[in-house]
Amino acid sequence: MVKALLEVKNLRTEFHTEEGVFPALDDISFSLNAGETLGLVGESGCGKSVTALSIMRLLPYAGRITRGSIYFDGQNLLKKNEKEMRKIRGRRLSMIFQEPMTSLNPVYTIGDQVAEVIMIHRNTSKKEALAQAVKALEMVMIPMPESKIKEYPHQLSGGMRQRVMIAMALACNPEILIADEPTTALDVTIQAQIINLMLKLKEELGTAIILITHDLGVVAEMAQRVAVMYAGKIVEMADVQTIFEGALNPYTEGLLKSIPSIEQEGKKLHVIKGSVPHPLHMPQGCSFHPRCPYVIDKCREVPPGLINVSATHYVCCWNINREVKQ
Amino acid sequence: MPQVEVVLAASPKKNNQVRYWFKLLTRNKSAFVGAVIFIALILVAVFAPLIAPYAPNDMDPGKRLQPMSDEHYFGTDGFGRDVFSRVIYGTQVSLGVGTSVVLVTTVVGIILGLLSGYYRFLDNILMRILDGLMAFPAIILQIAIMAVLGARFINVVIALAIVYSPRMARVVRSAVLVQKEQQYIEAARSIGANDLRINLFHLLPNCMAPIIIQATMIFAYSVLAEASLSFLGVGVPPEIPSWGNILEEGRVFIRRAPWMITFPGIAIATCVLALNMFGDGLRDILDPKIRKKQN
Numbered sequence: 150m151v152k153a154l155l156e157v158k159n160l161r162t163e164f165h166t167e168e169g170v171f172p173a174l175d176d177i178s179f180s181l182n183a184g185e186t187l188g189l190v191g192e193s194g195c196g197k198s199v200t201a202l203s204i205m206r207l208l209p210y211a212g213r214i215t216r217g218s219i220y221f222d223g224q225n226l227l228k229k230n231e232k233e234m235r236k237i238r239g240r241r242l243s244m245i246f247q248e249p250m251t252s253l254n255p256v257y258t259i260g261d262q263v264a265e266v267i268m269i270h271r272n273t274s275k276k277e278a279l280a281q282a283v284k285a286l287e288m289v290m291i292p293m294p295e296s297k298i299k300e301y302p303h304q305l306s307g308g309m310r311q312r313v314m315i316a317m318a319l320a321c322n323p324e325i326l327i328a329d330e331p332t333t334a335l336d337v338t339i340q341a342q343i344i345n346l347m348l349k350l351k352e353e354l355g356t357a358i359i360l361i362t363h364d365l366g367v368v369a370e371m372a373q374r375v376a377v378m379y380a381g382k383i384v385e386m387a388d389v390q391t392i393f394e395g396a397l398n399p400y401t402e403g404l405l406k407s408i409p410s411i412e413q414e415g416k417k418l419h420v421i422k423g424s425v426p427h428p429l430h431m432p433q434g435c436s437f438h439p440r441c442p443y444v445i446d447k448c449r450e451v452p453p454g455l456i457n458v459s460a461t462h463y464v465c466c467w468n469i470n471r472e473v474k475q
Numbered sequence: 476m477p478q479v480e481v482v483l484a485a486s487p488k489k490n491n492q493v494r495y496w497f498k499l500l501t502r503n504k505s506a507f508v509g510a511v512i513f514i515a516l517i518l519v520a521v522f523a524p525l526i527a528p529y530a531p532n533d534m535d536p537g538k539r540l541q542p543m544s545d546e547h548y549f550g551t552d553g554f555g556r557d558v559f560s561r562v563i564y565g566t567q568v569s570l571g572v573g574t575s576v577v578l579v580t581t582v583v584g585i586i587l588g589l590l591s592g593y594y595r596f597l598d599n600i601l602m603r604i605l606d607g608l609m610a611f612p613a614i615i616l617q618i619a620i621m622a623v624l625g626a627r628f629i630n631v632v633i634a635l636a637i638v639y640s641p642r643m644a645r646v647v648r649s650a651v652l653v654q655k656e657q658q659y660i661e662a663a664r665s666i667g668a669n670d671l672r673i674n675l676f677h678l679l680p681n682c683m684a685p686i687i688i689q690a691t692m693i694f695a696y697s698v699l700a701e702a703s704l705s706f707l708g709v710g711v712p713p714e715i716p717s718w719g720n721i722l723e724e725g726r727v728f729i730r731r732a733p734w735m736i737t738f739p740g741i742a743i744a745t746c747v748l749a750l751n752m753f754g755d756g757l758r759d760i761l762d763p764k765i766r767k768k769q770n
Binding site for chain 2: 205207210232235236237238239240243244246247248251252253254255256257265266269270314317318
């Protein structure tokens, strides 16, 4: 087996709030190989973004990583100090965000902002950095990059801004790109453009991608492997084919059923009944059991762990040998 | 003419941006009038030696307490000094104090505001100290500081800066607290920017609007405070013709020579009014939400 580029092991991230301490991530483990795309799927608040921020070590003030390790290229990121992390961020580990409207600084031209990454990590002059910024913008297929670098973020459309963000993230050719819902805020045609762009750049640069999304369509198109998260845990992880055709976790099954299809025209959309439990009042046993259609007694008492179904398929459920309900 | 504006706003050229802001300024009457008066005052201060017909401290005991005339526009004071010339030179003192205080409070306020807005552990400590300073009524604290330091121009600046820096720091802090939650700050961190870079290049430029507005307000407060302190005899030394000093000297002759207090009083009121109008208008101009409503 190839050695993983990124290896997250038993990661636990807690948030310390006035109401109490609650785990945002509980015992998360996954790995990412060089050049691979891993989809991180789940509904809002399940810990997808916290996973990303934990890897970048950019958790907000209240967030703390209390257990586990994150090995990147053989080194534990959790043992690095802030200065060492800054050298990694932007150069070897990059991130793009959900809201292209607000993730660019409104008072600088986009050329300045793309050049900033290059200046921080490559110690180049401003002029040279700007020249490289033009190349980076060319790479993300922004038309007329020489004149676009003089424009301000408010003069660009959402899709263009997301391209600029991608250019910023990839300017120093990082090994891993964490894309936190890169297409959520964009309309569908632009979404397709951005996805195609990311696929093209991944081919060209060989960047590994952690794709965070709640859009299973995007996952199907981009990811090789998928990890499904629920309430701070990974509940199922497998290659994309297996997830879409042989999902074993009832939550994954529910998610897939919720995708509207052409055949079911006119019928009501499938919903997973109930809502995500409050992080301070997690149910005993499996955190999904109050909403699960296949719940058995054991689910209410003992939380299930990840079990290997095959070499690449992990699932977290007590009742995987059930008959599938239609 | 909203179409014109759209074109201007979309064009990135510097020249056009200047014109765009100038247009906004002229459209806001209050800001425009305030700016014009203030610029006129600056010109008066700069060209005081050319405008004033007499030296400010030229005494002519034969012409004490003369009323307004062609020779002495604003009359003369108890030593026979020309009040007009003294008020003109007084502009230098008032604007000098205002400018110095604004410079000091802005620098101090930005440093303290960024520190306490950005670093949570410093926030409580710094803000409680500043709260303590702000708990004193401004004028009492100023008098106390002046009493300790002694009546000198530089000490007036120090006293006012100590009193007004906390206000600036609070404004900066609150702006930083809003901006630092924006995603572009997170994005800046994700590309490996250090704290200094985030503070100076990302947070500060986005907090400039409230800082500029607060600076104009502090300028107005300083002009007023300098006059008050001088009037109370703890401001700039009596030989310097500040508006407050002229008022103070006129106090004794308030019935015999009311012009001695009228003109410096008008000067103070005009200056403060102009600055407040400018500051208020600026707030409307710099706030995009209000700007949209007006267009």
